[in-house]
Amino acid sequence: MGFVDFIIIFIAIIVNILITIYLGKQWQFWFQFHITGCYQFIYWLVVVIAGLSLIFSILLHNISSYWLPLFCNTVTGLMICCFFTLFIFDTVRWLSQKKIKPNLWLKIVYIVAVVSLFCFGHEMAINAKIVHYQVKIHKSAHVDHLRIVQLSDIHLNELTTHRFIQQMVDEVNKLNADFVVITGDTLDKYLKPFTQKSFDKQFQQLRSKYGAYIIFGNHEYLATKLENNREEDITNAFMQIGLKVLKDDIIYFDEVGITLVGRDDFSSCYYNIKRASLSDLMIFTDTNTPIILLDHQPKDLDEPEKLGVDLMISGHTQAGQIFPINLIEKLMYKNSYGLYQDKDHHFTSIVSSGYGLLGPPIRLLTRSEIVVIDIVFDKNTNNE
Secondary structure: OOHHHHHHHHHHHHHHHHHHHHHHHHHHHHOOOOOOHHHHHHHHHHHHHHHOHHHHHHHOOOOOOOHHHHHHHHHHHHHHHHHHHHHHHHHHHHHOOOOOOOOHHHHHHHHHHHHHHHHHHHHHHHOOEEEEEEEEEEEEOOOOEEEEEEEOOOOEOOOOOHHHHHHHHHHHHOOOOOEEEEEOOOEOOOOHHHHHOOHHHHHOOOOOOOOEEEEOOHHHHOOOOOOOOOHHHHHHHHHHOOEEEOOOEEEEEOOOOEEEEEOOOHHHHHHOOOOOOHHHHHOOOOOOOOEEEEOOOOOOOHHHHHHOOOEEEEOOOHHHOEOOHHHHHHHHOOOOOEEEEEOOOOEEEEEOOOOOOOOOOOOEOOOOEEEEEEEEEEOOHHHO
């Protein structure tokens, strides 16, 4: 874990604690809890456990890999919905100059609003949309156009359902992809659910004209010090089902006339793995051909712009997953989500919000997605 990651986690914990205190105090007001003594202690104990449930789940992950995360993630999602709903209630009360007072109907409205927001957020998380991008690459290839379907940040774990993955596979196979690219964090942390719950058999069903290509994200590395979960174990598991693993690899497709570069993840340096620099990789490419780069984290767009990359495809950010994290990410990344283009360098960056989830089973002001990239190339005048 890097220093920046540590700071982000530390700030997240502090914010989590402050929100928990806010919820505990305001619930007492709106629900008119008049409790003292040991009941007051029990009330705050329950509030703190609920408010910090996601942290407890991470700390106690060795106790249970299913029921505890399921319970804690659900509670965390409900607490987030409680916070947003309560914030709206308090804002309306403040705007009314505190004329609004707690009553039975407001209590009912609050509970209904929380449950409705949670259900809406869950729907945004489990029903992915298909997002289309049109990209023009100002170089000629051996084809006029190409369709790439991107999957990212699936975060497979014990809570992932076969229905969720089969829905993804079926949607991808309807899209008539030339290439399927999976841009990291396919696993949440452990390889075991992927192989032992037959998710690998479902991934094997992915269909495209020129194959499916996968790179590592930071979550593939999280448990690589464990036996049967090492880097080579994950790589072999992917390769056994026909996924082409790219770890600082370059492939030139003579039939198509494009170059595909797949980078190892930025986090690999924390696990004693030296990732090749992009400048070193680009030495082995022909920049006169269209170059498509797969890199999990969209950390530095200036470098691929200058080195002749035409299209960079990334994930990692989840588009924030839950507001207002998406606003914070916009300050961290040149492109935190969607399409970015630099016309001077003829460079395009596409960042997916991902198909899966981290933590609570909801998305607020974001949505899970499958990305379709339709690329058009300059006409090859040599063949005219």
